[in-house]
Amino acid sequence: MSMPFYVAPEQMMKDRADYARKGIARGRALVALQYNDGIALVAENPSNTLRKISEIYDRIAFAGVGKYNEFDQLRVAGVRAADLKGYQFSRLDVDARGLANQYAQILGQTFTHEMKPLEVEILVAEVGLTPDHDQLFHIMYDGTVIDEHQFTVLGGDMETIRGRMAERFVAGSTLQDAVKFAHQALSASETPINSSELEVAVLSRNNSRRCFARLSESTINQYLV
Amino acid sequence: MPMFSFEQDPGASFGELLKRVGLSPFGESGPANAMLVPHATTCVALRCTNGVVMAGDRRATSGNIISHREMEKVVQADEFSGVAIAGAAGPAMEMVKLFQLQIEHYEKVEGQSLSLEGKANQLSMFVRSNLPAAMQGFMVVPIFAGFDTLLKHGRLWNYDATGGRYEEHDFVATGSGMLHAGTVLRMGWRRDMTVDEGVELTARALWEASDADSATGGPDVLRGIYPVIASITSEGFTRIGDAQLKITYEAIAKGVGQR
Numbered sequence: 001m002s003m004p005f006y007v008a009p010e011q012m013m014k015d016r017a018d019y020a021r022k023g024i025a026r027g028r029a030l031v032a033l034q035y036n037d038g039i040a041l042v043a044e045n046p047s048n049t050l051r052k053i054s055e056i057y058d059r060i061a062f063a064g065v066g067k068y069n070e071f072d073q074l075r076v077a078g079v080r081a082a083d084l085k086g087y088q089f090s091r092l093d094v095d096a097r098g099l100a101n102q103y104a105q106i107l108g109q110t111f112t113h114e115m116k117p118l119e120v121e122i123l124v125a126e127v128g129l130t131p132d133h134d135q136l137f138h139i140m141y142d143g144t145v146i147d148e149h150q151f152t153v154l155g156g157d158m159e160t161i162r163g164r165m166a167e168r169f170v171a172g173s174t175l176q177d178a179v180k181f182a183h184q185a186l187s188a189s190e191t192p193i194n195s196s197e198l199e200v201a202v203l204s205r206n207n208s209r210r211c212f213a214r215l216s217e218s219t220i221n222q223y224l225v
Numbered sequence: 226m227p228m229f230s231f232e233q234d235p236g237a238s239f240g241e242l243l244k245r246v247g248l249s250p251f252g253e254s255g256p257a258n259a260m261l262v263p264h265a266t267t268c269v270a271l272r273c274t275n276g277v278v279m280a281g282d283r284r285a286t287s288g289n290i291i292s293h294r295e296m297e298k299v300v301q302a303d304e305f306s307g308v309a310i311a312g313a314a315g316p317a318m319e320m321v322k323l324f325q326l327q328i329e330h331y332e333k334v335e336g337q338s339l340s341l342e343g344k345a346n347q348l349s350m351f352v353r354s355n356l357p358a359a360m361q362g363f364m365v366v367p368i369f370a371g372f373d374t375l376l377k378h379g380r381l382w383n384y385d386a387t388g389g390r391y392e393e394h395d396f397v398a399t400g401s402g403m404l405h406a407g408t409v410l411r412m413g414w415r416r417d418m419t420v421d422e423g424v425e426l427t428a429r430a431l432w433e434a435s436d437a438d439s440a441t442g443g444p445d446v447l448r449g450i451y452p453v454i455a456s457i458t459s460e461g462f463t464r465i466g467d468a469q470l471k472i473t474y475e476a477i478a479k480g481v482g483q484r
Contacts, residue, residue: 055333073228079333080242081226087239087326088248102226210329 016117020141023119024066025156030123031165031185032063033151034134035178038127038204038211042182045199053201055212057082057094059127061203065155066120066141074103074122096126100137100145108143117141121154127203127211131172153185161185175202176223179215183224195220239330240323240351250319251354262363263292265317267402267434267441268299268309269427270370270381271414272395276458277370277379278423281309282402282431283450284442294445299453301462303328306344306371307455311400313363320351320365327351341373345382345390353388366399372457379457402434402441409433420456424465427454428473432481444474 030043030052041063043052052071053063056078064071081102082094103122111117118141126135136148146152151169153162165185170177179200187193200215215223227246235241243249268281281298284291299309300321308324310317327347332338339347348369355365369382382390383397396414398407409430418426431452435443444451451470456463 049336051336054336076334077226077228079330083239083326083330083333084227084242084246084248087243087322106226106228 016111017142020111020117020119024121024141027065027067027155029153029155029157029161029186030063030065031151031153031161031182032123032125032136033165033169033178033182034131034171035175035202036172037175037206038202039125039134039136040175040178040182041123041125041201041203042179042186043199044186044193044197046197051199053199053214055079055201055210056099056124057086058091058209059203059211060094060096060099061123061125061201061212063123063125063154064120065122067118070118071120071122074106074118074120077106078103078124096124096135096137100124100139103139104143104145106143107139107141111142123152123154125203127205129205179220179223195224237331237334239327240354242330250323251351251358263287263296263314264440265296265298265311265314265400267398267400267406267431267438268311268368269398269403269406269410269430270309270368270396271410271418271423271427272379272381273418273420273423273456275379276372276420276456277381278420278427278454278456279307279309279368279370280424280427280431280452280454281311282435282442282452283445284435284440285314286440289439291442294442294448295450297453299455300325301455301464302344302369302371303332303338304461305374305457306341306369307457307462308348309368309370309399310365311367311403312365313358316355316358316363317365317367320355320367324348324351340375341371341380344371345369345380345392348382349384349388349390351388352384352386356387359386368397368399370457372459372461374459377459398430398434400441402431402438405437406430406434406441420458424454424456424469425473428452428470429477432474432477444470446474 028044032041041053045052056062062075062078078099086094122139124137128134136152138146138148138152151165168181198220200220202213203211235245263285265285270279279299283295285293285296302308302325308321364386367384373380381393381397383393396410413426435441451467454465
């Protein structure tokens with residue numbers, strides 16, 4: 001019988017983190033930012049059908065980067081948790097903080113107990129009734145939750161994009177400007193991303209009950225002119 | 226957070242999801258004296274040139290008592306469809322709530338809406354799962370209507386207590402006043418009706434039903450309560466305002482007075 005080699009826990013965690021980080025870095029990035037009437041989510045996504053950004057509940061959106069099948073599974077679990085809670089109690093009881101905590105549990109659990117960590121980074125965004133109540137929860141592959149303000153960046157080359165975003169971001173900008181900032185931040189300096197490779201959705205503050213809406217390609221084109 | 230193995234995965238079905246987590250509201254038996262719970266009564270729907278019109282009176286009755294004067298039996302299911310309900314109010318409201326949730330849940334999980342036919346089918350399954358309660362007197366008989374965005378015209382469905390689903394081409398009536406209301410629709414319906422003519426005809430159908438059926442409420446001028454009438458066209462679901470219905474009913478009352 002062969003004995004497994006001893007691996008120090010520090011080393012094991014580091015290996016797992018490196019593995020997850022590498023997987024995430026291969027994917028393309030995503031930006032979420034506040035604008036004057038809600039939250040805009042902008043992702044570089046060549047596919048028109050496999051979405052990175054989607055609706056979870058009335059005022060809550062989900063975005064994921066990394067391995068598609070893994071974050072899609074988390075997305076569906078989130079929709080289920082939200083719809084069940086809203087059905088069992090009230091629609092007002094469903095909030096982003098609760099969902100973010102549950103996601104953190106799953107990601108943390110998988111990171112420490114499973115063979116392979118989830119190669120994803122996700123965002124749970126909630127548009128509040130006023131801009132002060134907007135929430136952006138950025139959840140890492142190991143279950144770390146970061147409560148972000150104004151804007152957040154997920155995915156490959158995060159630090160560079162965050163730097164570019166910080167230079168451009170203006171609080172209370174219009175949706176058009178917000179999409180422009182995000183597009184510029186996501187694009188490498190010389191070659192702007194083609195608008196057909198952008199996926200844009202908004203959580204619009206005063207959009208009746210369901211605040212989530214996708215922007216069509218023609219609208220995105222108009223905005224980027 | 227609910228996570229399921231591959232075999233246990235409920236897919237996009239909210240009803241199955243509720244069963245998996247032990248929250249399903251169906252299949253439980255209630256008390257035997259069903260006459261004492263509120264019942265909602267007459268609802269009608271008809272097809273017009275670019276969509277459908279749905280209407281329902283506002284009365285709920287428990288035996289011979291009027292238990293509620295402002296019940297809303299015509300509710301929006303999603304952007305392009307609506308449900309009208311007749312039968313035991315409690316299970317009916319629960320069914321509508323679940324139905325709305327199912328449509329939204331499907332849309333979010335799958336990333337696109339169910340087809341209108343798919344929604345009609347789904348409602349049929351809800352009615353069928355209510356059958357044990359229907360046997361004890363808690364019957365729920367809905368009408369489903371909407372604008373089919375693929376076929377570009379309005380469509381109507383009628384149901385029976387066993388979940389039977391019947392697509393109607395012209396008009397449909399359900400509930401205790403269905404005979405009277407249905408007769409008015411039968412006499413007045415024309416294939417080239419506009420939405421406004423449809424609103425007028427459904428208003429008249431409910432008037433005649435309330436005139437002959439004690440469980441159907443007419444327009445309550447004293448309290449300013451009018452039936453819920455809504456049109457569903459390519460523009461979506463629009464509820465007709467009370468101001469317009471007031472004028473419509475004044476005209477009907479005047480006509481009846483001159484008979």
